[in-house]
Amino acid sequence: MIRKGQSWEFRKPPVLISTATVVGPDEGEGPLALDFDLIHQDNTLMQKSWEKAEKALMEDAANLAIKKAGLQKDQVQFYVGGDLMNQIISSSFAARTLAIPYLGVFGACSTSMESLAVSSLIVASGGGDYVLSGTCSHNCTVEKQFRYPTEYGSQKPPTAQYTVTGAGASVVAEKGTGPVVTSATIGKVIDMGITDPFNMGAAMAPAAADTITAHFRDMKRSPDYYDLIVTGDLATVGFQIVNELLKEQRIAMNSTTFSDCGLMIYDIEKQGVQAGGSGCGCSAVVTYGHLLKRMEQGDIRRLLVVATGALLSPLSYQQGESIPCIAHAVAIERQEGL
Known part of the structure; x- marks a missing residue:
């Protein structure tokens, strides 16, 4: 390593x-x-x-x-x-x-x-x-x-x-058949002063942008290295913000290869889920279910999952604290020959 x-x-x-x-x-x-x-x-x-x-x-x-x-x-x-x-x-x-x-x-x-x-x-x-x-x-x-x-x-x-x-x-x-984890980027805690627990997407978007930027810098890669890049659960509000933040960093994300698990798991128009999905289970089931099945089928060869999290608690919210957020990225790739 x-x-x-x-x-x-x-x-x-x-x-x-x-x-x-x-x-x-x-x-x-x-x-x-x-x-x-x-x-x-x-x-x-x-x-x-x-x-x-x-x-x-x-x-x-x-x-x-x-x-x-x-x-x-x-x-x-x-x-x-x-x-x-x-x-x-x-x-x-x-x-x-x-x-x-x-x-x-x-x-x-x-x-x-x-x-x-x-x-x-x-x-x-x-x-x-x-x-x-x-x-x-x-x-x-x-x-x-x-x-x-x-x-x-x-x-x-x-x-x-x-x-x-x-x-x-x-x-x-250590060995076996299946996709491999090639790298991981550990995020920093980012807090932009948002206090509204009903607006998690906006709170988490800056952390996602920071980790994505760090991953490309550390690994000396551009977005087109990956067939798909997904954030964890920014949903409609946060996903729009992260795109704007990355543009400010002069990182051009392709709309066909950049998405969000919170936008994928539900039919937002029909299911009444407000801005989209969230929760620990959101990026977990979308990645381990849908995305890795697409990788198994050969549709995706290189995948970057940037899971986002809001590090608040009921206690911090009751004390009027803002919401510190973080994002961790893991690169998963299909083994050659599969």
Whole structure:
């Protein structure tokens, strides 16, 4: 592994030998439904609370990823994961069930790529042969913690986003068949003073632009190196802003090869999801489901996923703090000969 600025380049790229995606009913009615492994027909997942349902999502995705890799749980050395709940309880309680040595990470909605970057570093440095990474979110748990419980029936502004109910997991290995992780860029915390929790896209866009700029600088690449570049969950508001910010940096993004997971997972015109999707599960299920299936089919050979996260908490919001944000980028490429 070689460090380049705030990026890691993996000279012997770790391999994504399996991925798994599990989603709820709203995601199952969206345009990417055929690319998910398991679609639950009820948001409760037959659990007694929304939080228990979110934990079950993560357990489903983790167990399925391990099974698809052809492994037993005791063959997986580490599990790297996190989520949006206070003290990342969904991932930590899932780790209790999985009984795999666990590293909990928190990057809010950027956790999908943060966990994958850390897992890849562990494998590339010889710290593990098989590492599980993953994250999850649930619409009802997030609404209750960060805004208003769904039962309250509060009206949301057009800038608000709809948290994805879903979990994505991957198994990263030293060798094997599958796409490889070639590099990762670790983001900086960027805070532009936005305090509105109903406008996360605008808050996160500057962090996405900063990480994209850093990735191209560190790796000495231009946007046309990649067949597709996606941000995590900026949705309509944030995605427009990140395009404007990149133009100011004289980085010309191609509209046909630059998109956002929050714009892809739902039919925004028909599903009533305000500005689009968000949540840890958003970039996780879109990447591990839809995008890697496109890579398997040969439609994409080089992919850059820039997952974005708002690092606020109910406590910081109640104290009038602004919203610090971050973005982590991971480059995934199809192995030659596949």
